[in-house]
Amino acid sequence: MTTTTTELPYHHLPTENPNQPISQKSLLNLLTTKCTTSLHLLKQTHALILKTNHFQDHFIAGSLIKSYSNPFHNPSTSFLQVFHQVPNPNVFVWNSVITACVDNNDPCLALVYYSNMVGSNAKPNKFTYPVLFKACMVMKCVDYGVQVHCHVVKNGFMDDGYVRSAAIRMYSSVGRVVEARMVCDYGEKDVVCFNAMINGYLKCGEIESASGLFDSMTKKNVGTWNAMVTGLVKCGMVEDARKVFDEMPERDEISWSVMIDGYNKNGCFKEGLEVFRAMLGEKVMPKKFVLSSVASACANVGSLDQGKWIHAYAKQNSIELDGVLGTALVDMYAKLGRLDLAWDVFETMKRKEVSSWNAMIGGLAMHGRAKDAIELFLQMEKKRVQPDEITFVGLLNACAHGGLVDVGLECFDRMQDVYGVEPTVHHYGCMVDLLGRAGRLAEAEELVYNMPMTPSPAVWGALLGACRVHENIDMGEKIGKTLIELDPQNGGRYALLSNIYAKAGRWGDVKKVRTLMKQNGVKTTTGRSTIDIDGIVHEFKIGDSDHPRAREIYEMVEEMIVKLELEGYVPKTSEVLFDIEEDEKETTLWRHSEKLAIAFGLISTSPGTPIRVTKNLRMCEDCHLVIKLVSCVYKRDIVVRDRLRFHHFRNGKCSCKDFW
């Protein structure tokens, strides 16, 4: 069998005629094309440059520095070595090396080279300064930034829009919006400077100033609108962002992407999908980033059909399932309960990144398949893929759900000893969960008190959850109180403590928790359940009556009550927080969002198809019980994914063993 070399030897390089001397143009062409993906070819070209005396050409030398600084080649110091070979570097060569330093995350070195440049014969030009401002921004050092600004003024480059926009970004990145605005208002109006300014204001939370500037602009471009939409989304003002978005005279790929992603980040997945539909309606072709955002929205509302559509669309349009889109699809299918499809995507991905492995391991963990998650991790080790902290969060979660305490403990040690991954507060949370679920409460508590950082509310929450399951009232009470003090605005914390009291029959204390909650003015996060019927996402909140088919849904609920009571169903009211009458509690329970969603599923789907519901919070014990019975009485497969994990109900049984 013969092997073919992918890299061509010299005589195949595109010299027009091998007897003619190679031109500057073809060398530059080589550097900017083939050499970007092959260090070998870059070295060959370097040799060719030296051999043909082209190294004296400053433009060639500078371009060579740029090529060596390409992160693809893991440059470290190679571009510096090239730079130091250049006799009497001119401004272009200096600019090249300064840019290369910044591109390789060494902004400090960029400033060192700038000061050397100033000390040499070469005079900085307008191309020198944008990258220097960037260096100061990365270093978060406004003092250096001010010095650079002085040099700009002294050398007369304040008229340049590129220089000024970089200065605006530098100043506003450290909150100095007044200085930024002064730079922005200097000289000729430049739309990019204004856009950078709008972005700066919004990053500093100065919404009024941003909209003031926005309104004052007469020649806005798409970037201006995008800056406004992006900024508002980042300030958590999705509704306002949407208003601006709707007014846009034209939208580009970024506009759509920002809006869809903005909805995602604020938990409004249904709205995100609606915007995506509008995008398709306007015949805009989505690319991989939008597709991956939409995949995530599908995962979060439980839209398997739309998720499959995204996958098929990518296939049809030959969009590669790379580290971004492929991983998003793996994660999506796993969250939609289709580990088989997640695995198909994972296997077909040519370039798997750590995040891809993480998504697959996390997916297995979520489904309680701890052993498979560990097996996959071993494969990852074999393939010499360096795991990161997220990998271990997935593994530890898998161990916690699967009750593999010893494996989990070993994993925690190996993470540090073998992989040098320092445990974060998340890892400690997993460990507390792992020990707590297994009933090793004392060890879990000890870990919380001995961890090297301040325990986050989530860590306390894991411990408290364990206290509740293992009915350790004393520890639970202590932890519950600590947790409420630490995180007084989180309604879930009160609910947990209240549940602990309720389980112990301490109704007086339940009442006290409720009063405290009122005093602290806590807003509870409402549970929302979604179900996708024929591509339309239906969302339910507790006691929802907005749905067009609300009457039928409640009739179905009534029917369910009758049928389930015949099966001997008794409501589990212990998790109802409020100090209300017992029969009222039962009514409340029946109005829970997942029950409404399932009632709707029963009336709107055919008997053979599984009913898939997704809930943003943890399912309560009563819902778990009811759905189990419904699956039996109505002979339906029901899949509910809540915030923690999968519950697959069939014939009155649930695949999820560790429900709490």
Next chain:
DNA sequence: TTAGGGTTAG
């Protein structure tokens, strides 16, 4: 001369 800016990205 040649190069460089703002808005997105699991």
